Amino acid sequence: MLKKFLKQISFTSQQDFADNYEVLVPENFNFAYDVVDAWALEEPNKKAMLWTDDEGKRFDFTFADFKKFSDMTASFFAKLGIKKGDTVMLILKRRFEFWFSMLGLHKLGAIAIPATHLLTDKDIIYRNNAADVKMIVACGDKQIIEHVNKSKHASPTLEYTVSIGPEIPDGWENFHKEINEAPEFERPAHVNNNDDISLIYFTSGTTANPKMAAHDFLYPLGHIITGKYWHNLDENSLHLTISDTGWGKAVWGKLYGQWIAGANIFVYDHEKFTPAEILKAIEKYKITSFCAPPTVFRFLIREDIMNTDLSSLKWCTIAGEALNPAVYDTFYEMTGIKLREGFGQTETTLTVVTLPWIEPKPGSMGLPNPQYNVDIITSDGKVADVGEHGQIIIRTDKKKPLGLFKEYYKDKEKTDAVWNNDIYYTGDIAWRDKDGYFWFVGRADDIIKSSGYRISPFEVESVLMTHKAVVECAVTAAPDELRGQVVKATVVLADEYKNCHHEEMIKDIQDYVKKTTAPYKYPRIVEIVDKLPKTISGKIRRVEIREKDN
Structure with a gap:
């Protein structure tokens, strides 16, 4: 699969990567058709997902399964009138129906809006109206249903609500009944252009209402580096990323780059995070690659790691917040595995990263991803010297890099505020050392x-x-x-x-x-x-x- 999208696959150094990494971008690329369905055609029995939950259920899905179920889902959505450009919110925790729905929406050229189950009715109303949400697909949990139902009266664009169960309330569509009764799926004549919007994430606002970071259909190709090189995956890998599907980290670590690399995705559906259960899962299912925020690793090193068989685990990556060197050192002493940090935002893919040929420096984010033209500049716009604090920026004068967001949806003013004069301003402060490694300082407002x-x-x-x-x-x-x-x-x-x-x-x-x-x-x-x-x-x-x- 990678040969379809990369001129060169193996690299020996950061310089080799910077000089020779190039993505071959297809016309009208669509992840669902060009990756998932392509795997299903080439290797239908290839394992794509091992899903389990805290009640002991287990399902193994192949790529042929995902083609089948995403076709069924797309057909059901189309029957309801969902089409190219329509916005659909997904509140699906870690249920496998999230993957059916994401792929189904991609196949229709519609826009997916993943959302967390922690949203209140006020949060849902804001999102429905800001993004003109036409349909919500959600877990049939009592609290989620209650919040969505309370949002309906103030959400004029919301036409359909769909439940995957267990509860199917009055006025809600039954996801599983409908996909099984849906007619055979027919691919639309023209699904999408590369620059059409396929995905919107509401960024978690700490001072104001969240913004809507919109990504185009090429966004998955920006995550080849995430899955193949940062997570170090191949076709024999079983990868676990800790994330609810409502967060951007889910498509970073449980979908795009991983399946392009041909890896099997491990999903552990749980209601309450328990560090000991994560260790048991790694041991029981022989997980080979693991990604989580530093907080998770802080909890793990307080558990009985030394008496857990982690021999299958070969690679660990860390993101979501800055890494404290003490966590790195302790985990390395316990496991012999070096944590490899990566930095990015909802608006980007990895912009600074510790790739396999880079020796980690505990506490450093790593080196700039050559896919982006990353720099650090001072408040007066000059390139920061070694050791000097400045804002991380991405220069876009030569091209818009794969993975960089398209815009803040329906908000040109906010888009222009952070992306102007061919520079995207991340708002994050860092400094670089003499070897070019980036070190996180904080948000600009936090200094x-x-x-x-x-x-x-x-x-x-x-x-x-x-x-x-x-x-x-x-x-x-x-x-x-x-x-x-x-x-x-x-x-x-x-x-x-x-x-x-x-x-x-x-x-x-x-x-x-x-x-x-x-x-x-x-x-x-x-x-x-x-x-x-x-x-x-x-x-x-x-x-x-x-x-x-x-």
């Missing part, structure tokens, strides 16, 4: 300015996370009359320390930071809390902490 110093919240958080009592933390700026701002640490303690004397623990944490990093970075304010404020995507809402302090 702390205290007594003339510019302090990276992430640098302080990295130190705090090595303290024996700290399990989670957020570093923010707090107002101060003398210094302008001071460093504040809001911390969650590990269970065994929650009943300690807080004043003594605060002093211990402050002293620890002073000894471990430059003393001016230590948190002059430490607040111990039971939990940190977060968005529905799990990102820490530092803005909420700041607002409370102002």
Whole structure:
């Protein structure tokens, strides 16, 4: 399959990759037809997904199965009037019907909007009206149904609601009944152009309503690097990415690049994340490649890894938040596996990444992905020197790279605010070392300015996370009359320390930071809390902490 899309497949160095990596872009590319159906034609019995859940159910799907079920799904959707350009929201947790629906929508040229089951009726109303959602396909869970039903009265474009079960309420279509009764699917005469929108993600807003990042039909090809090279997959791989299908990480790690590489995707459908169960799954099913955010690895290294057979596991990648070196070091000591970080956004694919031929530097995001023209610039627009903080940007004067979003849907003003003069501004601050590796500093709005110093919240958080009592933390700026701002640490303690004397623990944490990093970075304010404020995507809402302090 890769030979259809790449001029050269194997690389020996970053320079070789930069010089010779080239995607052969087909006309009117459609992932469902050109990858999934192509696999089904070439190797119908090839394994595509091993799906299991926390109740012990298991289903093994081949590519022929996915062609069959996506055809059935596309036929059902078409019967309801879904066509090219229509928007359909998918609230499907980790159910395999998500993959049927995504492929079915691709086959019709429609626009998929994956969404989390954590949305309230107000969240759903906002999304329905912002994107003119025509249909919602959802799990038939009581809470989801309740929120969707409450949204209907204020969602004039919403025509159909479809349930995959177990509950099929009045006024809802029965997904499984309908796909089994649907007529034979007929491919539309013209499904899509390459620059048509196929996918919209609502970015998790921490200060305002989420924006709608729209991607075109070429977006999956931008993820060849994700699956083949970052996840290091081949046709014998069984890959697990920890992600609900409502988040962008799902198509990063459970769909596009993985199937182009011919890998088998492992899906563990669970209601509650349990680190010990993830380790058991890796052991039982012989998972070979694993990707998760640093938080997951922090939990895993507190489990009984040394008595778990992880011999099948060969490759681990990490993304979603910056990696603390302490997590890298501990996991490497326990498993012998080097965590390989990658950085990107809802608006992009991987922009900075640690590929197989790159030696990881713990805490570094890696090197720029040559697929993008990535740079770091200072506030006055100059290229940042080695060690100098600046904003990560993507230059688009020569071409729009595969994987970069098309626009913020129906919002030219917001699009132009971040993408102008042939530069896309990520809003993320970093610095590069003498070897070209990028090091994350923080979001532009998060940098702390205290007594003339510019302090990276992430640098302080990295130190705090090595303290024996700290399990989670957020570093923010707090107002101060003398210094302008001071460093504040809001911390969650590990269970065994929650009943300690807080004043003594605060002093211990402050002293620890002073000894471990430059003393001016230590948190002059430490607040111990039971939990940190977060968005529905799990990102820490530092803005909420700041607002409370102002």
